[in-house]
Amino acid sequence: MSATTGAAGGEPIITLEGVSKRFGSFQALRNINLEVHRGERIVICGPSGSGKSTLIRCINQLEHHQQGRIVFDGREIGPHAHGLDQIRREIGMVFQSFNLFPHLTVLQNCTLAPMKVRSTARAEAEALARRYLERVRIPEQANKYPGQLSGGQQQRVAIARALCMNPKVMLFDEPTSALDPEMVKEVLETMIGLAEDGMTMLCVTHEMGFARSVAHRVIFMDAGEIVEQAPPETFFAHPKSERTRTFLGQILPHG
Amino acid sequence: MFHHFGTNDFLFLVAAIRWTLALSAIAFIGGGIGGLVVALARTAPLAPLRLAATGYIQLFQGTPLLMQLFLVFFGANMFGGRIDPLIAAAIALTLNAAAFLGEIWRGCIEAIPRGQWEAATALGLRYPAAMRDIVLPQAARIAVAPTVGFLVLLVKSTSLASIIGFVEITRAGQIINNATFQPFLVFSVVAVLYFALCWPLSLLSRHLETRFGTVSR
Numbered sequence: 001m002s003a004t005t006g007a008a009g010g011e012p013i014i015t016l017e018g019v020s021k022r023f024g025s026f027q028a029l030r031n032i033n034l035e036v037h038r039g040e041r042i043v044i045c046g047p048s049g050s051g052k053s054t055l056i057r058c059i060n061q062l063e064h065h066q067q068g069r070i071v072f073d074g075r076e077i078g079p080h081a082h083g084l085d086q087i088r089r090e091i092g093m094v095f096q097s098f099n100l101f102p103h104l105t106v107l108q109n110c111t112l113a114p115m116k117v118r119s120t121a122r123a124e125a126e127a128l129a130r131r132y133l134e135r136v137r138i139p140e141q142a143n144k145y146p147g148q149l150s151g152g153q154q155q156r157v158a159i160a161r162a163l164c165m166n167p168k169v170m171l172f173d174e175p176t177s178a179l180d181p182e183m184v185k186e187v188l189e190t191m192i193g194l195a196e197d198g199m200t201m202l203c204v205t206h207e208m209g210f211a212r213s214v215a216h217r218v219i220f221m222d223a224g225e226i227v228e229q230a231p232p233e234t235f236f237a238h239p240k241s242e243r244t245r246t247f248l249g250q251i252l253p254h255g
Numbered sequence: 256m257f258h259h260f261g262t263n264d265f266l267f268l269v270a271a272i273r274w275t276l277a278l279s280a281i282a283f284i285g286g287g288i289g290g291l292v293v294a295l296a297r298t299a300p301l302a303p304l305r306l307a308a309t310g311y312i313q314l315f316q317g318t319p320l321l322m323q324l325f326l327v328f329f330g331a332n333m334f335g336g337r338i339d340p341l342i343a344a345a346i347a348l349t350l351n352a353a354a355f356l357g358e359i360w361r362g363c364i365e366a367i368p369r370g371q372w373e374a375a376t377a378l379g380l381r382y383p384a385a386m387r388d389i390v391l392p393q394a395a396r397i398a399v400a401p402t403v404g405f406l407v408l409l410v411k412s413t414s415l416a417s418i419i420g421f422v423e424i425t426r427a428g429q430i431i432n433n434a435t436f437q438p439f440l441v442f443s444v445v446a447v448l449y450f451a452l453c454w455p456l457s458l459l460s461r462h463l464e465t466r467f468g469t470v471s472r
Contacts, residue, residue, distance in 0.1 A: 062373050089379030099374035103392045112388060113378035158374075165378060 011074075013038050013169060013200060014059060019068035021054055021224075028054040029065065030224040036169070041201045043211035043232075046221035047247060052204045055221070056171045059202070060091045073168060089117050092162030096174040098154045100146035106133065106157050107142040110164045118165070125164070132160040136190050152183030156190050163194075170194065172203040206251055212236065220244045257436050260444075264431045268444055271427035272452070274341075278413045278423060281345045283406055286352025293357025298364045300382060308357065315354030321415050323347045328419045344416035352409055359401050363394040400464035407456045411449060424448055 014036040021029040028051045036042060044052045057063040058070060064079040071077070077087050101109050110129035114120040120128070133139045136156040138149075146154050155175055162170060172191065176184045188210050195201060195214040205211070211218050211232050218235040220228045220243070228235070228244045236252075239245045296308035315323065324347040331338035367390045375385035417426035428445035432438050 060377055062376060085376075085379045085381050088377060091377070093374075093377040095370060095374065097370055099368075099370035101371065101374070101389055101393075103396070113380060116384050116388060117379040161378070 010038060012036055013073055014202075015069070015071040016055075016059075017069045017071075019055075019058060019065045019070060021051075021058060021063060021065045021067075027224050028063075029058070032068070032224075032226060034219075034226065036200065036202065038168075038200055039198050040216050041195050041199075041214050042203070042217050042219060043215040044202065044204045044219045044221060045206060045208070045211070045247070045251075046227075050221040051224040052221045053173050054224075056093075056173055056202050056204055059169075059171060060088050060093055062093075085117070089113070089165050090168045092165060092167035092170040094155070094158050094162055094170065094172045094175045096177050098146070098151070098158045098178070100154055100158055100161070102146050105143050105145055106138075106149070109146065109157060110161045113161070114164050129160070129164055132163045133157070135163070135193070136160045137186075150183060151179045152186045155179065155183075155187045159187075159190055159194070169200045169202065172201065172205065174204050174206075176205065176207060208236070208252060220247065222247070258434060260431065260435045260437050260440050264435065264441075265444065267431060268424060268427050268441075268448060271422060271424045272448060274421070275410065275413050275423040275452070278341065278344055278348065278416060278421070279406070279410045282348035282352050282409055282413070285345065285349030286356050286409070289349060289353025290356025290360055293353055294360035294364060295386070297357060297361040312354045312358050315351050316358070320347070320351050320412055321418065323351055324415055324419060340416065340419045340421035343419060344413070344421050348409065348412060348416075351412070352405075355405060355408075356402065359405060360394065360398055363398040363401075364390060366397055367393050396467045399467045400460050403456055403460040403463060407453045407460070410452055410456070414449075 012035040014034070016032050016034040019029055019032040020027070030051075032051075032055060034055075044055065046052050054063055058065045059072070059077075061077055061079065061084055069076060072087055073090065075083075075087060077084065100106075101112070104112065107126060107129055110132065111120075111122065111125040114125040114128060115122060130139060130142065133142055136159055138153055138156055138160075141149060141153060141157070146157065149157065159170075159175075175191070176187050179187060184207070188207060191201070191203070191210065192214055201214075203210070203215075215232050217229055218232050219226055220235070220239075220241070222243050228239065228241045230240075235244075236248065239248055293308050293311060296304040297312070299305055299308075324344060327347040327350075328338060328340065328343040331343060371389055371393070372385060375389045380388070413423055414425040416423055417429060420426065422430070424445055428441050432441045435441060
C-alpha cells in the first residue's frame with residue numbers, strides 16, 4: 001500500500017484498521033483500512049451513500065464505529081475513549097451546512113472554543129481569531145452575525161473557527177456542496193491556501209479540479225468500501241476499477 | 256343584610272389583585288427553575304434522567320391542577336398540621352408549572368438543529384458547555400413567546416387557589432358576592448380584572464413571537 005502515500009512518510013497521524021459501521025441494517029462502512037500521514041492531503045469521493053461522510057465523521061467520533069480500531073496521533077479513539085473531547089479539539093471539522101453559531105458574532109464563533117476548551121484568555125483568543133479571519137480574507141466581517149454573510153463567507157468563517165483550535169488535521173465534509181456556484185471558488189482557494197501551508201487534510205468533495213491540484217491521494221468509495229486509491233494523476237488517467245470509471249464518467253466533463 | 260355592590264367592594268377586589276400577582280410570580284419563578292431542570296433532564300443523554308422527567312411531566316399534565324392543589328393542601332394537613340393556603344397553592348402551582356414549562360422548553364431545545372451540537376462537539380466542547388453556550392441561548396429565543404403565553408394560563412390558574420381559601424381575586428369575588436348577592440355583576444368585575452392582567456401579556460407574547468420567532472437571524 002506504500003504506493004498510495006504521497007506525502008512525507010513517518011508515523012501516520014490517523015490509522016483506521018478494519019473499521020465497520022452500521023446504521024440499523026444499512027452497512028455504512030465495511031472493513032476500512034486507511035493510514036493518513038502528517039502533511040498528507042486526501043480527497044475522498046464516491047456516489048452518495050457510499051460512506052465517505054461517515055468515514056470522516058468516525059474520525060472525530062461524531063459517528064461511532066462498531067468494529068475495528070481508529071488511532072489518532074497514537075491514541076485509540078472510540079465512543080468510550082478517555083478524553084475524547086481532548087482528541088476532538090485536535091481535529092478541525094468543516095461541515096457542508098457551515099453550522100456556525102447564529103447567536104454569536106463571527107469573532108465570538110472563533111473565540112468560543114479556544115476560551116472554553118483551551119482556557120485561552122479573551123485578548124489572546126481574539127488576536128488569534130483576527131489572524132485566522134485575515135487568513136480566510138474576511139477580517140472586516142468580525143463583528144457581524146453569520147446570518148448577515150453570504151454562504152461562501154460563512155464557510156470561510158467556519159474554516160477560521162476550526163483553525164483557531166490549532167488542529168493537527170482538518171476534515172472537510174463536502175464543504176462546497178451547499179454553496180452557489182460563484183462562491184465555490186473562494187472556499188476552494190482558502191482550502192488551497194491551507195494545503196500550501198502543509199495542513200493535513202481529508203476532504204470529502206466532488207471538486208475534481210481541487211483533487212487534481214492539491215491532493216496527494218484520491219480515494220474512491222462505493223457501498224461502504226474503499227474501492228480504489230491512487231495519486232490523482234494515476235487515479236484520473238488510469239482508474240483500475242469499473243466502478244471508478246463509471247463514477248468518473250458521470251461527474252467529469254466529457255472530452 | 257345584603258348591601259349593594261359599591262366602591263369599597265370594587266376596591267376590595269382590586270386590592271386582591273396583588274395576591275393573584277404574588278401567587279403567579281412565585282409559581283412562575285419556582286416553575287421556571289423547576290422547568291429548566293425538567294427540560295434539561297428530559298433532553299439529557301442519560302436514559303434514567305429522561306425517564307424520570309417524562310414520568311414527572313405525564314403525572315402533572317395528566318391530572319387536574321385542582322387535584323394537585325387538594326393533594327398538597329390536604330396532604331400536608333394530614334401529615335403535619337395546618338399549611339397556609341398560600342404556601343399550598345404556591346407549591347402545587349410551582350410543581351404544575353415546572354411540568355408544563357419543562358415540556359415547552361424541551362421542544363425549544365430539540366428545535367435547535369443537530370448541526371449545532373455537532374459543530375460544538377467537533378470543537379471539543381463537552382455536553383454541559385455545548386448546552387449552556389450554544390443550545391440554550393438559541394432555545395431561549397424561541398422559548399420567549401410560548402413562555403409568556405403560558406404565563407397567561409398560569410395567572411388564570413391561580414383562581415383555583417380560591418377553593419382552598421386563599422384570598423386572591425376569585426375568592427375576593429366570592430366574599431363580595433356573599434355580602435351583596437349580585438353574582439353576575441361581581442363576577443363580571445372579577446373577569447374584567449383578569450382580562451386587564453392577561454390581555455397585555457397576550458399582546459406581549461404576540462409581539463415577542465414576531466420579534467424572536469425565527470431560530471436564526
